[in-house]
Amino acid sequence: MELVFIGTGGGRVNLIKQFRGTGGFRINGSLTFHIDPGPGALVHSVKLGQDTTKIDVLVVSHYHIDHCSDSAVLCEAMTNYGFKKQGILIGSKNSIEGDEKGDKALSAYHLGLPAKRITALPGKTIEEEYKGVKFKMEFFQMKHDEKTSFGFKLHMDGKVIGYISDTEYFEGLGKNFAGCDVLVVNNLKPMHDGIPDHLASEDTIKILKAAKPKLCVLNHLGMKFFRVPAEVDAQRISEESGVKTIAPKDGMIISVDEGKVNERKGKKDAELKNLSDFYE
Ligand SMILES: [Zn+2]
Ligand SMILES: [Zn+2]
Numbered sequence: 001m002e003l004v005f006i007g008t009g010g011g012r013v014n015l016i017k018q019f020r021g022t023g024g025f026r027i028n029g030s031l032t033f034h035i036d037p038g039p040g041a042l043v044h045s046v047k048l049g050q051d052t053t054k055i056d057v058l059v060v061s062h063y064h065i066d067h068c069s070d071s072a073v074l075c076e077a078m079t080n081y082g083f084k085k086q087g088i089l090i091g092s093k094n095s096i097e098g099d100e101k102g103d104k105a106l107s108a109y110h111l112g113l114p115a116k117r118i119t120a121l122p123g124k125t126i127e128e129e130y131k132g133v134k135f136k137m138e139f140f141q142m143k144h145d146e147k148t149s150f151g152f153k154l155h156m157d158g159k160v161i162g163y164i165s166d167t168e169y170f171e172g173l174g175k176n177f178a179g180c181d182v183l184v185v186n187n188l189k190p191m192h193d194g195i196p197d198h199l200a201s202e203d204t205i206k207i208l209k210a211a212k213p214k215l216c217v218l219n220h221l222g223m224k225f226f227r228v229p230a231e232v233d234a235q236r237i238s239e240e241s242g243v244k245t246i247a248p249k250d251g252m253i254i255s256v257d258e259g260k261v262n263e264r265k266g267k268k269d270a271e272l273k274n275l276s277d278f279y280e
Contacts, residue, residue: 001027001029001156001157001159001161001257002027002028002029002254002256003025003026003027003028003161003254004028004048004050004252005025005219005248005252005253006021006023006024006034006040006041006044006250006251007020007021007022007024007025007038007040007041007250008218008219008220008248008249008250008252009021009221009222009250010022010166010188010198010219010220010221010222011188011189011220011222011223013222014222015065015066018039019226021039021040021250022040022066023038023039023040023041023043023044023070024036024037024041024067025219026045026050026055027154027156027161028050029157029159030156031057031130031133031135032054032055032057033057033058033154034055034058034059034074035059035163036059036060036066036067036068036165037058037060037067037068037069037071038066038067038070039070040070041069042070042074042077053077053080053081055078055087056130056131057088057090058074058075058078058087058088058089058090058114059090059152060096060105061092061120061142061149061150061151061163061166062092062094062095062142062144062146062148062149062150063094063095063099063146064166066220067165067166068106071091071095072106075087075089075106075110075114076110076113078113079113079114082113085113085115086114086115087114087116088115088116088128088130089116091105091106091117091119092105092146092148092149092150093119093120093148094147094148094149096111096117097119120139120150120152121139122140122141122142122150123140123141124138125137125138125139133156135155137152137153138153138155139151139152140152140153140176140177142165142167143167144165144166144168144197145197149165149166149167151163151164151165151176153177153179153180159182160179160180160181161180161181161183161184161256162177162180162184162211162213163183164183164184164185164186164199164207165186166186166188166220167197167199168198168199169206169207174206174207174210174211175210175211176211177207177210177213180211181215182215182217182256183208183211183213183215183216183217184216185199185204185216185217186198186199186219186220187203187204187218187219187221188200188221188224189222189224190233191224193224201233201237204237204245205237205240205241208241208243208245209241209242211243212243213243214243214244215243215244215246215254215256216237216243216244216245216246217245217247218234218237218246218248219248221247225247230247231247233247234247
């Protein structure tokens with residue numbers, strides 16, 4: 001199993017300027033998951049050699065644009081260009097059923113393409129079998145201004161992958177994510193700046209002390225991680241939490257094998273040159 005970070009950026013500036021991309025990440029195992037396909041998910045998947053027509057499960061944690069803008073095109077990819085009713089779409093209640101104004105992440109047409117739609121209700125667990133592969137997903141409450149947003153623990157291929165999406169810190173958040181091989185945390189900033197709704201590194205340290213995953217991967221990194229380099233802050237988080245923590249660059253692939261994690265870079269680094277130059 002491997003995790004592929006299509007886009008590691010977060011926040012309003014990255015969303016528009018794309019210093020770090022916002023395409024979400026993939027879990028390539030017996031089934032292929034694409035999580036939170038924001039702007040660039042399609043284009044950067046293609047550039048990284050990640051076949052979007054191989055997606056089996058598309059996950060939208062909430063309907064903010066940086067998490068869902070490419071979900072419609074990836075729905076078309078997942079369903080063989082829209083011609084075959086297949087694949088599973090898992091989304092927050094607002095993403096799939098709509099909010100009080102009727103806004104959703106996807107149009108009625110795209111919502112109708114996959115073979116199955118699942119509304120992820122925090123506190124619930126689903127067990128599915130698709131293409132002969134069994135997987136289980138536990139959904140957890142986030143505290144975000146999209147009230148129905150969720151995080152999850154995915155159990156597949158004998159591994160547990162956790163994802164803490166956009167949220168503020170709250171008591172008990174870390175405990176819910178105990179037992180993960182890899183925990184992906186949307187850690188927008190190195191320190192708090194008075195704007196709520198997202199995690200800072202000090203929150204992630206508290207989460208990791210409670211959750212104790214084998215590896216933490218920071219995601220949804222905002223512009224403040226250019227002043228405080230994300231790799232440096234990841235090292236600090238590792239030291240203070242006792243959990244090995246990585247801040248990936250766009251395109252990084254993390255292999256999860258036999259309980260140990262190997263890092264290697266994305267397949268086509270040359271194509272990301274303009275982005276990686278920004279980090280030097
Ligand atoms: Zn959000
Ligand atoms: Zn976001």
